[in-house]
Amino acid sequence: MSGTAMVDRNWKERLDAHVREVVAWHFSPETGTPFWLDYASRLDWDPRREIQTYEDLDRFGNFQDEWLRGGPVRRWVPKGLAHKPVYVFETGGSTGIPKSRISIDDFRIDYEQFSETLPEEYFPKGADWLMLGPSGPRRLRLAVEHLAQHRGGISFCVDLDPRWVIKLIRMGEMQMMEKYKAHVIDQALTILRAHDSVKCMFATPKLLEALCEKISLKKAGITGVFCGGTEMTPQFHRFAREELMEGAYFAPTYGNTLMGLAVHKPFDPADNYAIIYYPPMPRAVIEVVDPDQPTRVVDYGQTGRVRLTTLTKEFFMPRFLERDEAEREMPCDKYPWDGVRNVRPFSRFATTVVEGVY
Amino acid sequence: MVHIPILRKGQPYRSVDISRVPHFRTRETLVEISQANAGLIRRDLRDQETGRRALSAFSTDQLIAMCRQAADYFMTATLPVGDAEQTADDYVAQLSATTGMPYVLVRKNMSKISGVMAEMGSVLAGLTRGLPTEIIDRGFGTHEGHAVSFYPRTNSLGVILPSNSPGVHSLWIPSIAMKIPLVLKPGSAEPWSPYRIAQALIKAGVPAEAFSYYPTDHGGSGAILQNCGRGMFFGDSASVGRYASDPRIELHGTGYSKVVIGEDVVDDWEKYLDVMVASITENGGRSCINASGVWTPRHGREIAEALAQRLAKIIPRDVDDDQALLAPFANPDVAGRISAIVDSGLREEGATDVSSNLRGPRLVTHDGGTYLLPTIVHCESPDHPLANREFLFPFASVVEVAQSELPERLGPTLVVTALTEDRELINQLIASPLVDRLNIGPIPTMKIAWDQPHEGNLFEHLYARRAFQRAGA
Structure with a gap:
């Protein structure tokens, strides 16, 4: 291993302590997660004793996404949290069995932390929200609703099934896809026309574009936009800031069900609209690794595959190789740990990825 | 830059x-x-x-x-x-x-x-x-x-x-x-x-x-x-x-443009060789109005060999050479894929790459560019997979087909140059929705009249x- 995804010493110590705490929890016979207890029973080493630092997590090898497909889902619920109400969120799933992740409070914690990064001037407390993103088994719908509630607002939601959109694209039914997108946008327009109190919104990049083809955000009273859910290019970033926002705040994010939510680096013209994200340390770590040697973190500025490690009491997922690539980014003042620049579909898989409107 | x-x-x-x-x-x-x-x-x-x-x-x-x-x-x-x-x-x-x-x-x-x-x-x-x-x-x-x-x-x-x-x-x-x-x-x-x-x-x-x-x-x-x-x-x-x-x-x-020879003139096919060569090779064979087929009731093999002889003279030259007739592929991989498709078609019985003996390998390099050399394929029947194909280089199939099967067997065709004076064949071509642009007589498929849109x-x-x-x- 050529290095880890951080430089700030205080944060490194805090991360190592967090790693020890999370490993102790998930591998303890009293509080542990059935999946990991079973996993440990087949090891000839004891994770609780031998995992002392973040680097030690390499001993687990890469987390296999197949482990998250299919049941029993309760094998992922830590015994220490088994008495709590459990959610299950799914990712992907337009064909075959989707990956699923259990959640209890993580989505609330992630979005409460994210809330701290939103400027109140543009995302006023008490303002209502429009959630213009996927509904159904996705975490995003509940998470944005919680964000709104946490900030004293109410979230208005639309129905959007991204799996149907992907099927339409695969069937070549582009006109039907456009009609479905129009149906989703119609729902959003109805909400905005009927409820003056909506000042903040979440939207995927494509739905944000489509909404702005129909209305002016300024005239609709929107002052803050939280945007994410799919790949965002630097050119889209610029286009959104210069032509769609009309003075509203633009908060691009990178998130998924398995990680949580990565926040963007505050806008700096010197970045030429590159989209730079920092993970919610120490609850998750994002690294950029050599695709052919995934334990090797690439140098700053170099391109590699995104590797995710999630470290919460609800979910332990070491060394998961995402289907994304990015450049490794230096820490910044606000986030003194490694970030990622311009996340996009991993080029070796690019031909098989269908993103659709969501 | x-x-x-x-x-x-x-x-x-x-x-x-x-x-x-x-x-x-x-x-x-x-x-x-x-x-x-x-x-x-x-x-x-x-x-x-x-x-x-x-x-x-x-x-x-x-x-x-x-x-x-x-x-x-x-x-x-x-x-x-x-x-x-x-x-x-x-x-x-x-x-x-x-x-x-x-x-x-x-x-x-x-x-x-x-x-x-x-x-x-x-x-x-x-x-x-x-x-x-x-x-x-x-x-x-x-x-x-x-x-x-x-x-x-x-x-x-x-x-x-x-x-x-x-x-x-x-x-x-x-x-x-x-x-x-x-x-x-x-x-x-x-x-x-x-x-x-x-x-x-x-x-x-x-x-x-x-x-x-x-x-x-x-x-x-x-x-x-x-x-x-x-x-x-x-x-x-x-x-x-x-x-x-x-x-x-x-x-x-894709144009699938063709030169069609009637029964009435086919025995004089040599007279029309220039029209066929021009139709196949002008503009480096890169246009949809380039002929990708010569459809004839007989003499197919002889026509194919004569065309191959003529086309074998077309070789890669420097970009600034006034004699250059062939364009290299900007992406060399595309040339390789096209050549492989032709080879795969030739593995099916009933078609011959008549150019191969005169030309050597189809895929060549010259001054750092990757080229496909002109290729004439003789197809015994319009059913052969190479009979009605179009590629981005001078490629044509000489296809033997009974005149009675025309124009249906042609399939959708952007330009037909019909070498015939047979009234019935001309009428059939005129009436056919498969033919977009029709030249009657020895006019290369590449010759455009701007007041005649296609x-x-x-x-x-x-x-x-x-x-x-x-x-x-």
Whole structure:
């Protein structure tokens, strides 16, 4: 291993302590997660004793996404949290069995932390929200609703099934896809026309574009936009800031069900609209690794595959190789740990990825 | 480094997203092209009135005069290309560098483009069947004793362009004289021609607002076709097929053009060898109007061998060699894939690569470029998988077919050159919906008459006629 995804010493110590705490929890016979207890029973080493630092997590090898497909889902619920109400969120799933992740409070914690990064001037407390993103088994719908509630607002939601959109694209039914997108946008327009109190919104990049083809955000009273859910290019970033926002705040994010939510680096013209994200340390770590040697973190500025490690009491997922690539980014003042620049579909898989409107 | 910007109703826009196109030989980046995101295109296309109003401020005759002036600028003037300047020689060298096309072929295409601008008056007369230009300006009038009225079906024409040959650009230029603004998506390796044509027209006085130029990806192309009232789409059969049921879009897919020989003249086939050679090889065999088949009732093998002999003389030459007739592939992998498809077809019984003994390997390199050498395949039957194929190099199948099976067996064919005087065969070809453009007699498939549009008529695509009556004064 050529290095880890951080430089700030205080944060490194805090991360190592967090790693020890999370490993102790998930591998303890009293509080542990059935999946990991079973996993440990087949090891000839004891994770609780031998995992002392973040680097030690390499001993687990890469987390296999197949482990998250299919049941029993309760094998992922830590015994220490088994008495709590459990959610299950799914990712992907337009064909075959989707990956699923259990959640209890993580989505609330992630979005409460994210809330701290939103400027109140543009995302006023008490303002209502429009959630213009996927509904159904996705975490995003509940998470944005919680964000709104946490900030004293109410979230208005639309129905959007991204799996149907992907099927339409695969069937070549582009006109039907456009009609479905129009149906989703119609729902959003109805909400905005009927409820003056909506000042903040979440939207995927494509739905944000489509909404702005129909209305002016300024005239609709929107002052803050939280945007994410799919790949965002630097050119889209610029286009959104210069032509769609009309003075509203633009908060691009990178998130998924398995990680949580990565926040963007505050806008700096010197970045030429590159989209730079920092993970919610120490609850998750994002690294950029050599695709052919995934334990090797690439140098700053170099391109590699995104590797995710999630470290919460609800979910332990070491060394998961995402289907994304990015450049490794230096820490910044606000986030003194490694970030990622311009996340996009991993080029070796690019031909098989269908993103659709969501 | 030359940078080509997006044009948003004539206004240059430098994107953060840049595509880099290499020199076909050195593989070093030769030009950077700003790429438009689909949302930007859709947003711009919310206003299609501005460009239309700007063009409508001129009479058709004024626009024809501007086209005539632009023809000269296109051929000789120094015009902007992004922040840089481009002479006519720069244009030839740059186009050749990203597509591989030899200078001599670029110049021929240049003349073709310039010709359509210079002759815009007669082109328009051909497309409108002699409609007086005042009627286009006023929208109504009396033509050949009848009251007529026309209205525009759209406020813009969206065009998805290819990279294979600049000659195709002559098809959309008349839109300007018809007062319909253009929304152009250039081919990824050929950004040069549409940009230079637009600059020549702007220099000649055409309002810049009439030109939008969006280098973009498939999503952006879709945004153009969805949001322009009328479209033109150049592409391969698979990509144009997606729009087959959309009457707003004129499709320019694979041509499958053919020379057809009748029973009555086939024994004199040698007399027509020049027509066949020209049809197959002109413009490096890169056009949809190049013949990809010679269909004959007999003497197939002899015709194939004679063609192969003639084509074997066509060899790769340097890009600036005036004798160059062959273009290398800008992407060498594409050449390899095409050659493999031909080889795979030859493994099926009933077809022979007649050129192989004269030519050696089909795939060769010359001065750092990758070429496919001319290939003539003899097919014993129209059922053979290679009988009706088209590739981006001088390739033709000589297919033996009974005249009684024509024209049905031809399949959709962009240009048929019919070597026959047989009235019945001619009548069948005239009546056939499979034949788009028909040359009767020894006219190469490549020979275009600009007052004879093919693949649809641009005027009818852009304008509709309405029933019209006006009470007398």
